[in-house]
Amino acid sequence: MSKIQCLVVDDERLALEVMEAYIERVPFLHLAKLCSTPVQALEFIARNPIDVLFLDIEMPGLNGLQFLQTLKAPPLVVLTTAYSQFAVEAFDLNVTDYLLKPIPFNRFLAAVQKVQTQLGENRLRSGLSVPDPKPLDSHLFIKSGVKTIRVDLGEILFIEGKKDYVLVHTRQNKIATQLSLTHFMEKLPADLFARIHRSFIVALTKIESIERNRILIDQTEVPIGELYREDFFKRIG
Structure with a gap:
């Protein structure tokens, strides 16, 4: 199935590089274009199909919200900004999500999941093919004692x-289950889960904070193993 086409608009080079790196890490996303001005983006959108626009707000000349209002048929929009005061106005424009810089990778993934869900709903209504299966809608059946329990991946x-x-x-x-961690790693989507210790697999979108060799998830501290540390920090940037 086709990948989700992404356009990024930001006047800061570092911000563009961060978004480029994040998009490259998600298998079902494709970076169509990086633009440093809304005018460049407008020209690109006129000639190319775009599924989601990652849009900065504070830019010289024409800011992101003003640019968004000029689009007659905008794609899905995820705003990326260092300022929280635009949130109410932004959601009045029906944006899909609002990310505050600096953007953690797990927060980016959560926004991408919203995009994926909304695209699937839009395409079903239009009679078009639906993009790759939505991670939050998928599930596992886990054998626990005499029971087999259905668990949605988004709950883990x-x-x-x-x-x-x-x-x-x-x-x-x-x-509790007799299934192994290796079994779970084979079943779980690699873009949403990571093994960070010989005894732990974590959901990347559920990470609240990271401090040295510890991750906080739902007020629980999870250790980062030395053998897994380098790969984990590469994934989250």
């Missing part, structure tokens, strides 16, 4: 390996 916070079993942590409960 982290998975913890114990000596003789594995615990799947959600906000609602903890599910």
Whole structure:
């Protein structure tokens, strides 16, 4: 299935580089163009199909909100800005999400999931093909004792390996299973989950903060193993 076509507009070179790196890490996204001005973006949109526009607000000449109002049929829009005071006006323009700089990778992923869901709904209404399966709509069946339990991937916070079993942590409960961490890594989407320790797999979109060798998820500290540290920090930038 086709990838989601992304256009990024920002007058700061570093911000463009960050968004380029983030988009490259998500398999179902494709970077169509980086633009440093709204005028460049307008010319590109006129000639090319775009699914989602990552748009800065504070830019010289024409700011992001003014530019958005000039578009007759805008794509989905995710605003990227260092300023929170534009949020009300932004959502009046039906933007999909509002990201505050500096943008953590897990927050970017959460916005992308919203885009993916909304695109799927729009294309179904239009009778077009739906993009790649939505991670938050997918699930696993986990055998726990005599039960087999359905767990939506979007509910998983982290998975913890114990000596003789594995615990799947959600906000609602903890599910014990004899399935291995290796089994879960084979089943989970690699763009949304990461193994950060020999005993832990985490949901990237559920990470609240990172401090040295620890991750905080739902008020629980999860360690980062030395063997996994380098790869993990490369993924989150």
